Every structure is written in C-alpha cells, then in structure tokens.
Amino acid sequence: MKQYAYFPGCSASEGGAKAYGRSALAVSKVLDIELVEIEDWNCCGSTPYSSFEELASFCLSARNLALAEGMGLDIVTPCSSCYVILSRTNAYLKQYPHLKAQVAEALAAGGLEYHGTTKVRHLLDVFVNDIGYDAIGAAVKRSLEGLKVAPYYGCQLVRPRFGFDHPENPQSMDRLITSLGGEPVDFPMKARCCGGSLIISEEDLVLGLIGKILNSALDRGAECLITPCPLCQTNLDAYQNQANKKLHSSFDLPILFFTQLMGVAFGLSEEELGLRSCIVPAEKALAKYL
Amino acid sequence: MVSNLKTSSFVDEISAIPGGEGVRNCIQCGTCTASCPNADKMDHTPSELIAMARAGMKNEVLSSNAMWYCLSCYLCTVRCPRGIKQTDLMHALECLAVREGLSHGRTLTPAMYRSFNDFVYSLGSLPEMGFMTWFYMLTNPLRAIRMLPVAIRLFRHGRLNVKARRLTPQGTDQLRAILDKAESLGGVS
C-alpha cells in the first residue's frame, strides 16, 4: 500500500466538488493507495491570495507543506489550483533565499519549521505514474468500450512545467481513458483555459471561453468530458446552462471528474462516486456502464 | 520625458519580487501577447506592460486593468523564449498595485479577490457560498439575483454548503499568528 499526505483543498473536501473528494478516495482504495488527510490543513489561497499579498500567500502554502513534512509523506492533491500554488511555493523557497528566510520567520511565529523536503503531486500524476496504466487497466470491471471521452486538462495541471506531462499537448488522461477501455477524443482546446475564478467577476467573458471548449469537444464527437480540477468542472458544468443562454447554443455535455469515470469502470456505485452532483446529468451517457 | 532614476527604480522594484526579475530579459517578441486568451480585454497587452515598466511608467502600469484580466493560464510562461515568468509577473504587479492603492480599471476582480482573502484569513478555508454572496453584496446585489439559477442548481445537487469547514482552535490560532507575522514583515521585496 502506498501512502500520501492528502490535501483535498476547499472545493473537494466539503465544497462544491465534494463528489471529487469522495470519488478520489473510493478509487484510491481500489488501487491500494492510502490518502491520509493532513490534519488541520488550511486553504492554499489560490490565485486571489497570490494577487494581493504574496508573502502571506507563500506562508499559506508553506504551513501545509510543513504539516506534510511532519508526517514524512509527499503531498497529493486532486485540485489543479492547489497543485500549482503549492508547487510554486516549493520551487520559490528553493530559488529565493530571501523569501525562504521571511517565510521561515512567519512560520516560526506559529511554532512551525519547513525544511523543503515535501514533494507536491497531483492525484492524476500519482495514479498514472506511481500506480501505472497497466495496474489501472487490471482493476477495470466494466470496460468503457465505445464511450467517447474528451480529456480536458485545462491549465494548471500541466503549466508551468511540472514534468509529468506536456504543457500544451498532454496525453496522460488520453492514455488513462484507453486503459479504462474507452475512446479518448482528441480536441484542440484540451489544454486551454476555462476562465477559472474570473467566472465570478467577469462572467460574460468566461462564458465565451467555456463555449469554445465545449464546442471543440462536441465537434470531435465527445459523449462526456473529464477534468482533473474542481474549478474547471464547476465552470463547464454549473455554467453550461448560462453559456447556452448567452451564446444561443444547446450544449448538453456531461462533465465528470476523472476519478468518477475511473470509478464507473471499476464498478463502483453511483452513490460512492457522487454522480448525482453533476448538474448536466451523466446517467444517460453512462447508462450502458452503470 | 522619463528620468533614468525613475526608470531604474520601478524596474528594480519589480525585479525584487520573486518572478519579477525577468523584465530585464524581455526581447519584446510578443509571443506572450499572441498566446494570451484575454489580451483583447486588456488596456495594455502583456508585452506592452513590460515595455512600459521598463520605460518607468509606474502609474500607468499599476493602474492598468491588464493583470486583473490575467487568468493564470500560464500559456505565456511556457512559451516565452526568454524564460520570463509572465504569469508571476502579473501577480507581482497586482500586489504592487494593491500596495500603492491604485485603481484597477473597471474590473470587479480585485473586489472578488479581496472577499476571498478575507474569508481565508478568518476561517483558514473557503466557504464558497458565503464568499460569493459577500462578493455580490459588496459589488452589485443585482448580479446576485441573476446568479440565483446557478446557485439553486448547485444547491439541488448538494453542492452548496452553508456550513464552513473550520480548523481546530489551535490550527486557527497558528495560522493567524503566521499570517499576522507575514503582514508585519511587509511584502516579499
């Protein structure tokens, strides 16, 4: 059994992406991975904090990194935004001694120390590289044969460079879909931006970006789309209806977390995977496999 | 005319922020701008912003709306032939603009970020519902009404949490002590 310090992030823990957290845990169990939740972890601060108070934003991440270091485990998170923020802090603490000293001083005020040994991983990276496509394929109970799936990577899983996949033409989820028996749909927008948190402040602009992604996936015949990020899932799913209104379109594409799709292939129940939390119903597209 | 003294001091200020040091290496090739999904919404494109910063146009740069339209998609960063971290530079400029109290074009993004941060500071985690309501009330309550259908759909699917996740009292105290210390140390530069 492999163990990791689990950092769910706000959305996947008790927020809007609860189903992501739940399905991540269920699928990990099948793959013999133990995700040990970091006790008392705090929000990573995401983009808003790093846009206002840089030092504080590095400290938010550093506290989590220090807590994981205390557990002697690498951090794994299912959220692309948490992933980029935690990774950036880790890299910057190594690169800028001046920053490291300031962060150390702030952490000390809370009785913490961070030595820089924690590695930050995305859950997808752990699945495909630590466990591997073959082991994932071996856990499949109901092959997704015939299902056309659009792997939507978005931005912060692959950019800036983390080394486990290509920053503009990533393949890891394509191969994952294949090992589940499904058919990955290659679409040009697979690593383009969904608009992220600006959906709240600049809705019209972001609805346009969402429309482009959905169009691109549907054009290539996708029957559903998978994502490794709570923010992408919310934008593409919960705002699909708003996009239809604004763009006079009739998108009807189920948006799943990649863990939910894995769970379906592993024969887990709808309940365990929280499929009902999808705003655009997924049952029809998945009927054959449930 | 922009004096040399002013020129060097603004570039120095930016270079001192982690991720900002690249401004000196830019060759103005425009790759970042051509890659940016939001360049057409910005009053100055990403590459223009660098040229202006190097010309010492501090006020113009910091009161631009450009960085507030940045989506943190990192396309510019992975494509820049000079290895400049344009995305981080955008964040650095946002932090400087906030520190200098400059206005941010007409976008609501700074207000949205601020509400987000207030919640993170006080709770250590982010209750999405409370955060969104708070933001809409601060900026434009009518938008809250327009967004009601989305909220209702999320609620029906069990995705709007009214109760926030809390850290333990010790965890909350520890986090605040760290953040307060960070604030007292000032910026990263």
Ligand code: SF4
């Ligand atoms: S891509 Fe890099 S070198 Fe080219 S203009 Fe942008 S920042 Fe400058």
Ligand code: SF4
């Ligand atoms: S990270 Fe920001 S500036 Fe760079 S391409 Fe994306 S939106 Fe534009």
